[in-house]
Amino acid sequence: MAMLDHTDPREATIKGFARKRAIALAVPAVLIAYLGYIFVAFDVPGLAQRANMDNAVILLSDAVSHKIHVTQDNRRFETSVSVEGSRRAAFSDEQMPDWVDIADERVTVDLTNGHVVTYEGPVITYDLPGYGPIRVTIGETLMLDLPQGGAVPDFINASDSRVAVTTPEGRLTVTRSRADTFRYFFGWEMFFFDLQSAYSGMGPGAVMAAVFGGERLYPDLPNWQSVVRDVWYNSVWRHGDVVWAIGETALMAFLGTFGAAAFALPLAFLAAQNFTPAQSIRFGVRRLFDFVRGVDALIFTIILSRAFGPGPMTGALAILITDAGSFGKLFSEALENTDTKQVEGVQSTGANAVQRYRFGVIPQVMPVLLSQILYFLESNTRSATIIGAIVGGGIGLMLTQAIQTTQDWEKVTYYMILIVLLVIAMDALSGWLRRKLIKGE
Amino acid sequence: MATVLPAPPRISDIRDDYLALTRRKRMYGGLLLLAFIVTFVAGFQIAEDRNAGSFAEGISRIFDFPHDLISEAWRNAANMPAHAANAFPALIETVNIAMVSTILGCLLGTALALAGTRGLAYWPRLIPVARRTSDVFRAVPEIVIALVLIFIMGGGPVPAVIAIAIHTAGAQGKLFSEVNENVDLKPLDGLASVGATWWQRTWLGVFPQVLPNYLSYSLLRLEVNIRASAILGFVGAGGIGYELRNAMTFGQGKFDQAAAIFLMLFATIVVVDQISSWMRNSLTQGRAA
Numbered sequence: 001m002a003m004l005d006h007t008d009p010r011e012a013t014i015k016g017f018a019r020k021r022a023i024a025l026a027v028p029a030v031l032i033a034y035l036g037y038i039f040v041a042f043d044v045p046g047l048a049q050r051a052n053m054d055n056a057v058i059l060l061s062d063a064v065s066h067k068i069h070v071t072q073d074n075r076r077f078e079t080s081v082s083v084e085g086s087r088r089a090a091f092s093d094e095q096m097p098d099w100v101d102i103a104d105e106r107v108t109v110d111l112t113n114g115h116v117v118t119y120e121g122p123v124i125t126y127d128l129p130g131y132g133p134i135r136v137t138i139g140e141t142l143m144l145d146l147p148q149g150g151a152v153p154d155f156i157n158a159s160d161s162r163v164a165v166t167t168p169e170g171r172l173t174v175t176r177s178r179a180d181t182f183r184y185f186f187g188w189e190m191f192f193f194d195l196q197s198a199y200s201g202m203g204p205g206a207v208m209a210a211v212f213g214g215e216r217l218y219p220d221l222p223n224w225q226s227v228v229r230d231v232w233y234n235s236v237w238r239h240g241d242v243v244w245a246i247g248e249t250a251l252m253a254f255l256g257t258f259g260a261a262a263f264a265l266p267l268a269f270l271a272a273q274n275f276t277p278a279q280s281i282r283f284g285v286r287r288l289f290d291f292v293r294g295v296d297a298l299i300f301t302i303i304l305s306r307a308f309g310p311g312p313m314t315g316a317l318a319i320l321i322t323d324a325g326s327f328g329k330l331f332s333e334a335l336e337n338t339d340t341k342q343v344e345g346v347q348s349t350g351a352n353a354v355q356r357y358r359f360g361v362i363p364q365v366m367p368v369l370l371s372q373i374l375y376f377l378e379s380n381t382r383s384a385t386i387i388g389a390i391v392g393g394g395i396g397l398m399l400t401q402a403i404q405t406t407q408d409w410e411k412v413t414y415y416m417i418l419i420v421l422l423v424i425a426m427d428a429l430s431g432w433l434r435r436k437l438i439k440g441e
Numbered sequence: 442m443a444t445v446l447p448a449p450p451r452i453s454d455i456r457d458d459y460l461a462l463t464r465r466k467r468m469y470g471g472l473l474l475l476a477f478i479v480t481f482v483a484g485f486q487i488a489e490d491r492n493a494g495s496f497a498e499g500i501s502r503i504f505d506f507p508h509d510l511i512s513e514a515w516r517n518a519a520n521m522p523a524h525a526a527n528a529f530p531a532l533i534e535t536v537n538i539a540m541v542s543t544i545l546g547c548l549l550g551t552a553l554a555l556a557g558t559r560g561l562a563y564w565p566r567l568i569p570v571a572r573r574t575s576d577v578f579r580a581v582p583e584i585v586i587a588l589v590l591i592f593i594m595g596g597g598p599v600p601a602v603i604a605i606a607i608h609t610a611g612a613q614g615k616l617f618s619e620v621n622e623n624v625d626l627k628p629l630d631g632l633a634s635v636g637a638t639w640w641q642r643t644w645l646g647v648f649p650q651v652l653p654n655y656l657s658y659s660l661l662r663l664e665v666n667i668r669a670s671a672i673l674g675f676v677g678a679g680g681i682g683y684e685l686r687n688a689m690t691f692g693q694g695k696f697d698q699a700a701a702i703f704l705m706l707f708a709t710i711v712v713v714d715q716i717s718s719w720m721r722n723s724l725t726q727g728r729a730a
Contacts, residue, residue, distance in 0.1 A: 031544065034540075034541075034544075035541070035544070038537060038541050041534075041537065042537070042541075042597070042598045042599055042602070043597075044599065047594060047597075047599055050594060050595045050597075051593060051594045051595070052593060052594075052595070053593075055592055055593050056593045059589065059592065059593065244491075247487075248488075248491060251484050251487060251488055252488070254480075254481075254484055255481070255484050255485060255488060258477075258481060259481075290711070293710075293714070294707050294710045294711040294714065295707055296668050296671065296672075296706065296707070296710055297668065297672065298668070298671050298672045298675060298682065298685075298706070299703055299706065299707070302685075302689060303503075303506050303507060304499075304503070306502075306505070306506040307494070307499045307500075307502040307503045307505065307506060308492060308493070308494045308496070308498075308499035309492060309493030309494035309499070310492075310493045311488070311491055311492030311493050311494070312487075312488040312491055312492060313488040313489055313491075313492035313494075313496060313499070314492060314494075314499075316488055382582040382583075385582045385584055385585070386582060386583070386584045386672055386673075386676070389584055389676055390672075390675060390676070392493075393491070393492075396584065399584070399585065399588070400584075400588065400676065403588045403589070403592060406592065412589070416581075416585050419581075419582060419585060420577070420580045420581055420585075423580040423581075423582070424576075424580050427580070
C-alpha cells in the first residue's frame with residue numbers, strides 16, 4: 001500500500017524533468033564560472049601583452065627558410081660567409097655565393113632589389129633604395145649617419161653599442177666586435193650534404209648520375225657509399241645522431257613497456273583474489289601497485305637520473321617502474337575475470353600448479369594482456385619523448401636543445417615531424433601486432 | 442547412382458595431424474618468444490652502452506638519492522609545513538591546468554567525435570577530415586606544443602593548458618567516436634520523424650546515450666592529465682613541476698623542499714585517482730543520477 005501513497009506518475013515525470021532541466025542549466029553555469037575563475041587566475045588578458053608575436057613570426061619563417069650570414073670581424077676585419085652563422089657551415093673561397101663579393105678592402109653584399117651592404121673596414125654602409133645610404137662607423141662608440149638626418153626610422157634600432165637595420169630583403173646588425181648581414185632563402189639548406197661534402201650543391205639528378213656510374217668523387221669509397229656516409233655524417237643536420245636519438249626514444253618505450261609487463265605479471269597473480277587466498281599478501285601487493293602508480297613517472301625520472309645518469313637506460317627504467325604499477329593493477333583485474341572451468345579441466349588431467357597456469361590461465365588472459373601492453377607501447381613512445389627531455393636522452397633531448405637555442409627552428413620543425421612520424425609508426429605497429437597476435441589474422 | 446564417399450580418416454591420422462599442428466604452433470610460439478628475448482637483451486645492451494652510468498652501478502646507488510632526500514627532510518621536518526604552504530599555490534595551479542585542459546580537450550574531443558562518426562556527423566563529407574585531425578592531435582606529444590608555445594607566450598600555465606588540451610582532444614576524439622558508433626539510432630529516427638533539427642537530435646537523442654561513457658573517459662583522462670601537467674611544469678610550464686625543478690637545482694641543502702613537493706604531488710595524484718575511480722564506479726553502477 002505504501003507504493004500508492006506518492007505515485008502520481010505524471011507528477012513524478014514532471015518533477016524528473018524539472019530536476020533534469022535544473023542540472024542541464026547548472027552544469028554549464030558551474031563550468032562557465034570555473035573557466036571565468038581560470039581566466040583571471042591564469043592572467044589570460046595579460047597574456048596578450050606577454051606573448052611575443054615577433055617570436056611567432058621568427059618561428060614560422062625560420063621553420064621553412066634559412067639565412068646566410070656574412071660576418072665581418074670588426075677587430076681583424078676578416079669576413080666569413082656561413083649558413084646560420086655556424087662555423088661548421090662556412091663557405092670556402094671557391095664556394096662563395098655570387099651575391100657576396102669579397103675584394104681586398106671592400107666587401108659587397110647584394111640583398112636583391114637594389115639593397116646593398118658594403119663593409120669597408122670600420123665603415124659599414126647599408127644602401128637602401130628610396131631612403132639612401134645608412135652609414136655606421138665603428139669607433140669608441142657606433143656612429144650612425146642617416147641620409148635624411150632627423151629621427152631614426154622604425155626599421156632601424158640604434159644605440160651606442162648596437163645598430164640593427166631590418167628590411168624585408170635582409171638584416172644588418174653592427175656591434176663593436178662584428179657586423180652581420182643576413183639574407184634569407186627558402187628551404188632547408190644542406191639537408192643532405194654539408195659544405196665539406198664533395199656532393200655539396202649537386203642536384204638530385206647529378207647525385208643519381210654520380211651513384212650510377214660516373215667517376216669516384218672520393219678515391220677510397222664507391223660513390224653510393226660516400227653518398228650514404230656524407231648524409232649520415234652531415235655536420236649541420238647530424239642525421240646519424242638524429243637516427244640514434246629516434247632509436248633511443250623507441251628503445252626506451254620498448255624496454256620500459258615490456259620490462260614492466262614482465263615484472264607485473266608474476267606480481268599480478270599475487271594480487272588476484274582467485275590465485276592468492278591470503279588477504280595480507282594481496283593487500284600488500286596491491287598497495288605496492290598503488291604506491292608505484294601514485295609516485296608517478298616524473299618523480300621516478302628524477303630519482304633514477306640521479307643514480308643512472310643521463311641516457312636511454314634511465315628513461316627505460318622510469319617507464320618500467322611506473323608502468324609496472326599500472327600493469328599490475330590491470331593484469332590482476334584480468335586474472336580475476338578468468339573462468340575457473342578451464343583451470344579445473346587442466347587440473348583434472350593431473351596438471352601441477354605451473355601447468356595449470358600455463359595451459360589454463362595464460363591462454364585466457366593473453367589477448368587482454370597483449371592488447372593492453374601494445375596500447376601502452378604506443379602511449380609510452382610519447383612519454384619517452386618527455387622523459388628523454390628530462391633525463392637527457394633520445395629525440396626529446398635534441399628537441400629541447402634545439403628549442404633552447406631559439407634559432408634552429410628548422411631543426412625544431414624537423415624533429416617535431418620525426419616525433420609525430422615515430423608515434424604514428426608505433427601506433428601502426430602496435431595495431432598491426434594486435435590484429436596479428438590477438439585476432440589471429 | 443551411389444555417391445562415393447571419401448574414406449573416413451582414421452583416428453590415429455587425426456591424432457598425428459593434431460600433434461603435428463600443436464608442435465608447429467609451439468615451435469612458432471617458441472621462435473617468437475626467442476626472437477623477442479633476443480631483441481630485448483640486445484636493446485638492453487644498446488641502452489646500457491649509450492647511458493652515462495652503467496646499470497649495475499646505478500642499481501647500487503638507486504637508494505642514495507631517496508636516502509639523502511628523506512634524511513634531510515627528516516632533519517628539517519619542522520620546515521616541511523612551511524615548504525608545503527609555499528608550494529601550495531603551485532599545486533593548485535597544476536590541478537587547475539589539468540582540469541581546464543581536460544574540460545577544453547573533452548569539449549573539443551566531443552566535437553571531433555561527433556563530426557567523425559558515420560550517421561551522426563552534420564557534414565558527412567568531412568568525416569575523414571575530423572578523424573585525421575584527431576589522429577594528428579593524438580600523435581603530437583604535449584611537450585612539443587608546450588615548448589613552442591612557451592617560446593611564443595613566455596612561461597606559465599596557458600601553454601601547458603593548450604598543449605594538454607590538444608592532445609586530450611585527439612585522444613578523446615577517438616574514444617568518444619568509438620562510443621558514438623554504439624549509439625542506438627532508433628531514438629534519432631524517432632526524433633527526426635517529428636521534425637527535430639540536427640542539434641535537437643544530437644542533444645536529445647545522442648547525448649543521453651553517450652554521456653555516462655564520455656564522463657567516465659573524461660575522468661580517466663583527468664588522472665592522466667594531472668601527471669602530464671606536473672611533468673610539463675618540469676620543462677618550464679609553471680605549476681608544481683616548476684617548483685620541483687627549482688628545488689632540485691638548488692641541490693643539497695634544499696632537499697627538504699623537494700621532499701615536501703614530492704609528498705604533495707604524491708598525495709594529489711592518489712586523491713585525484715581515488716575520487717575519479719569512485720565517481721566512475723558510481724557512473725557505471727548507476728548510483729549517481
